[in-house]
Amino acid sequence: MNQLTVVARVIEKSAIRYTPAGIPIASAILMHSSQQVEADKKRLVExxxxxxxxxxxxGQFHELPLDVEVVFTGFLVRKNRNSKSLVFHVNEIRTNLLD
Structure with missing residues (x-):
């Protein structure tokens, strides 16, 4: 299964673009920061x-304010067929961290 849920902040946004089929695509850079426990030690993860x-x-993704923590859920995919870089494709946004 390829599913990722992360609490992150939008730190940079691009203008909405459209595929040849007319589907809107919103792009952004997300920043995550948390403390995790690994091998019984706390570790800062950013x-x-x-x-x-x-x-x-x-539209909802593009309208998110900068520097506000949001819960994003989606999946990871290569940036393009020949790339090793990953892009997080968001398909659910929760602005309430307690949900």
Whole structure:
């Protein structure tokens, strides 16, 4: 199964673009920061990841404010067929962290 759920903040957004079929695509860079336990030791985990949302959710994704923690769920895919870089494709957004 390829599913990722992460609490992150939008730190950079691009203009909405459209596929040749007219599907809207919203792109952004997400920033995650948390403390995790590994081998019984606390570890600070920070990363940035490229993310995008397609279709109906793209408008909601594009309208998210910068620097506000949000729960994103989706899947990872290669940036293109020959790339080793990953892009997080968001298909669910929860603005309430307690849900």
């Amino acid at each position: 990363f940035e990841i490229s993310a995008q949302a397609a279709g109906e959710i793209s």
